[in-house]
Amino acid sequence: MSRKAFRRLTLDERKRTLLEAALTCVAQEGLKGATVRRIAEEAGVTAGLVRHYFGSKNGLITSAYAYLIGQLTAEADTRARQFTGGANDQLRHFLIANMTMPNLSEEKVSLWATFIGRVRYDTDFADIHREGYRDYLTLLESLIEPVLAAHDLPRSSAECRRHAIALNGLIDGLWMEGSLNSGLYSRAILPDLIIEAGERLLNLPAGSLSGGKQHT
Amino acid sequence: MSRKAFRRLTLDERKRTLLEAALTCVAQEGLKGATVRRIAEEAGVTAGLVRHYFGSKNGLITSAYAYLIGQLTAEADTRARQFTGGANDQLRHFLIANMTMPNLSEEKVSLWATFIGRVRYDTDFADIHREGYRDYLTLLESLIEPVLAAHDLPRSSAECRRHAIALNGLIDGLWMEGSLNSGLYSRAILPDLIIEAGERLLNLPAGSLSGGKQHT
DNA sequence: TCTCTTGTTATACAATTGTATAAAATTTTG
DNA sequence: CAAAATTTTATACAATTGTATAACAAGAGA
Numbered sequence: 001m002s003r004k005a006f007r008r009l010t011l012d013e014r015k016r017t018l019l020e021a022a023l024t025c026v027a028q029e030g031l032k033g034a035t036v037r038r039i040a041e042e043a044g045v046t047a048g049l050v051r052h053y054f055g056s057k058n059g060l061i062t063s064a065y066a067y068l069i070g071q072l073t074a075e076a077d078t079r080a081r082q083f084t085g086g087a088n089d090q091l092r093h094f095l096i097a098n099m100t101m102p103n104l105s106e107e108k109v110s111l112w113a114t115f116i117g118r119v120r121y122d123t124d125f126a127d128i129h130r131e132g133y134r135d136y137l138t139l140l141e142s143l144i145e146p147v148l149a150a151h152d153l154p155r156s157s158a159e160c161r162r163h164a165i166a167l168n169g170l171i172d173g174l175w176m177e178g179s180l181n182s183g184l185y186s187r188a189i190l191p192d193l194i195i196e197a198g199e200r201l202l203n204l205p206a207g208s209l210s211g212g213k214q215h216t
Numbered sequence: 217m218s219r220k221a222f223r224r225l226t227l228d229e230r231k232r233t234l235l236e237a238a239l240t241c242v243a244q245e246g247l248k249g250a251t252v253r254r255i256a257e258e259a260g261v262t263a264g265l266v267r268h269y270f271g272s273k274n275g276l277i278t279s280a281y282a283y284l285i286g287q288l289t290a291e292a293d294t295r296a297r298q299f300t301g302g303a304n305d306q307l308r309h310f311l312i313a314n315m316t317m318p319n320l321s322e323e324k325v326s327l328w329a330t331f332i333g334r335v336r337y338d339t340d341f342a343d344i345h346r347e348g349y350r351d352y353l354t355l356l357e358s359l360i361e362p363v364l365a366a367h368d369l370p371r372s373s374a375e376c377r378r379h380a381i382a383l384n385g386l387i388d389g390l391w392m393e394g395s396l397n398s399g400l401y402s403r404a405i406l407p408d409l410i411i412e413a414g415e416r417l418l419n420l421p422a423g424s425l426s427g428g429k430q431h432t
Numbered sequence: 433t434c435t436c437t438t439g440t441t442a443t444a445c446a447a448t449t450g451t452a453t454a455a456a457a458t459t460t461t462g
Numbered sequence: 463c464a465a466a467a468t469t470t471t472a473t474a475c476a477a478t479t480g481t482a483t484a485a486c487a488a489g490a491g492a
Contacts, residue, residue, distance in 0.1 A: 117246065252450060
């Protein structure tokens with residue numbers, strides 16, 4: 001028997017390969033079900049590499065969680081900032097980004113929930129969650145404030161924060177139930193639904209976020 | 217060495233003991249980390265009983281998920297129906313029930329998330345989730361409709377459903393982030409926050425849900 | 433082309449897993 | 463109070479786990 005042929009990759013390439021393989025396996029099999037061997041196979045390498053690059057399985061899984069959270073926030077952030085037309089536009093597209101692919105995905109929600117389930121009992125996960133949540137709230141506040149300003153609404157720091165907490169709750173909840181797609185309604189209604197709900201949550205005049213446009 | 221002394225329990229008692237031990241272990245160790253032996257120890261019995269009462273570990277875990285969902289919904293439902301004073305009261309206390317103990321609990325959220333993470337890949341879990349979600353939406357609609365009626369607002373079936381979907385999202389999201397208690401704000405603000413947000417989400421006049429009362 | 437570095441594979445090992453089966457103890461029944 | 467019924471314990475077993483270590487091979491620099 002000859003050895004497996006292999007190609008050397010750069011540190012970043014190999015790490016990313018392993019991180020994505022880890023996420024794929026965690027989604028399909030859960031945290032413990034995603035064994036080092038399965039992850040390695042998914043990545044097209046052998047199990048020893050996990051130790052080489054991440055020290056241990058735990059190191060890999062923790063990094064994968066941070067990687068996932070970064071992906072989710074960056075996607076919504078990027079899509080919001082593509083629109084320089086105004087505050088309403090940015091907030092609208094931020095909301096839409098959370099209710100459409102690639103963020104509205106069963107796999108991503110499965111991963112997110114699986115990790116969230118461990119936050120209470122694992123301080124590494126707790127740190128990643130807290131930081132991600134704080135960043136997300138801050139980002140939301142920065143999107144909400146100018147919208148309130150444009151409509152001459154109260155926009156104190158405390159006011160913005162409360163709005164951000166509530167709006168984040170709405171996003172999280174709709175994102176999760178919508179991604180799981182229980183079949184009780186079509187995912188296609190979610191963008192419109194969250195925009196209307198967001199308008200009401202922020203006390204904006206009806207239609208001010210949808211801007212008259214219909215997204216298809 | 218003599219055998220362990222034991223007491224026979226009725227079928228329901230023993231099952232409930234095992235279900236609760238299973239939930240405790242799943243919360244602490246995750247789905248695979250909650251081994252049959254650990255669950256049995258937590259329940260004060262030996263591992264063989266799991267097979268005797270639930271056929272397999274999977275049977276126990278699946279039952280435990282259904283048991284948890286039933287608990288969560290029943291708690292909020294019961295607390296809402298304690299108030300016969302009117303529709304506003306009932307909806308208010310339903311919302312509060314989701315933002316206070318025992319439902320607002322890190323352990324319960326950890327469990328919920330852990331199970332949700334498997335919904336996509338396990339049809340048994342998917343069935344339990346779909347049914348639970350459907351029941352919850354139906355319950356919410358039944359609470360929302362009379363409130364809309366009391367305020368002379370549009371309350372078609374479609375309207376109520378959209379409101380229920382959005383309000384459920386808000387509840388889920390706030391419940392989850394609030395329970396995890398990242399330390400970014402106090403949980404104590406959640407009941408007021410969800411009531412105000414709920415009012416806006418349903419287009420109710422400000423203060424109509426809080427009814428002037430402050431809950432302490 | 434040759435050596436050197438180190439990315440990568442291959443193997444070994446103790447620990448733990450779910451489940452199957454047999455033995456024992458408790459409660460119920462007559 | 464004896465005996466049947468069945469809950470519960472105890473043990474066995476193959477399979478799988480994470481990690482440690484050693485052997486190998488690919489690519490860089492000379």
